[in-house]
Ligand SMILES: Nc1ncnc2c1ncn2[C@@H]1O[C@H](COP(=O)(O)OP(=O)(O)OP(=O)(O)O)[C@@H](O)[C@H]1O
């Protein structure tokens with residue numbers, strides 16, 4: 001589904017070169033739910049941006065369903081992104097001038113195509129994420145948990161195969177976080193959508209099939225509950 | 240105590256024999272609460288002796304069915320509405336911390352690390368369980384368990400910071 005091969009990324013700042021990703025190898029199967037944990041500044045968000053084609057690597061490859069992202073033009077990348085990839089951000093990134101349903105429908109008509117099923121799709125997803133009655137409201141008037149639901153609905157409206165979530169519960173209390181995670185987990189199971197979620201929260205990471213521990217631009221280890229000594233490793237990594 | 244009233248709780252809905260109660264109990268707690276079958280039968284006898292249930296005699300398989308009495312219903316209702324008090328400070332973990340902290344016993348750091356490890360394990364196991372069951376009420380119980388783990392984890396992190 002996704003394979004990443006020797007991915008490097010650096011940023012130039014003045015005459016300084018900041019090495020952020022230092023040769024990441026990773027492969028993610030269809031329907032897998034992955035959590036990425038690691039210290040602040042280790043490059044997790046940068047990795048997610050590259051996985052979603054929002055930015056380009058300095059070297060190395062990101063392949064989505066066998067297609068090499070780096071071989072595509074900006075325009076072709078955008079098409080893959082709109083079709084196969086959904087994003088959820090910690091700070092929701094909703095447009096305050098649009099209503100809830102307009103925000104959710106945004107990915108559907110971003111490319112100018114009109115589809116008479118769009119309306120139905122929007123109604124269905126609003127039901128699934130529990131936002132009925134709030135369709136015409138401005139997102140500014142919603143609670144944090146509700147805004148995150150809007151952003152999930154927007155991330156999933158085009159039924160992408162891959163959902164990339166950067167700290168989706170970072171701004172929520174435990175109860176709202178659990179609701180959002182239950183929702184993500186439901187979509188993951190029902191639609192076999194792969195989810196890659198960056199999180200600092202071990203409770204959120206518990207929802208994933210696999211936890212990737214990321215440090216200093218590299219994957220240090222992948223752990224699952226089946227691995228011997230995983231808890232010991234996690235405890236010392238998260239210390 | 241809990242087993243006694245749980246049995247009354249089951250009999251409140253319908254007459255049952257011991258084996259049925261054990262099955263219902265295990266279903267209700269999703270097999271998360273080990274129950275000694277012998278305890279069920281001895282508790283039923285005691286409940287009968289105290290007049291909280293009455294025996295309906297043996298069926299053809301030799302199983303004795305029971306029915307809750309009016310007195311039993313009252314006892315059940317008292318129990319259901321009485322709040323329960325958790326020990327807040329009298330915890331073994333806190334005792335270990337006090338002893339190791341005051342008496343210069345070594346091992347506090349090891350305790351904190353291994354406790355954190357255990358909590359992480361429990362968080363992952365409970366979350367996986369929550370993810371995979373459909374029972375809405377039991378999900379709520381698991382959420383309660385997770386909130387306690389969150390508090391424990393925060394406390395450990397606080398102790399570690401202060402060390
Ligand atoms: N556009 C950019 N220009 C320059 N430096 C950048 C840019 N984007 C990220 N960086 C740097 O790359 C490093 C990794 O950033 P990134 O946002 O990927 O970290 P992160 O692991 O997501 O951290 P956090 O957990 O705090 O979100 C940081 O040092 C950051 O300053």
Ligand SMILES: [Mg+2]
Nearest residue numbers: 044045046166
């Ligand atoms: Mg980040």
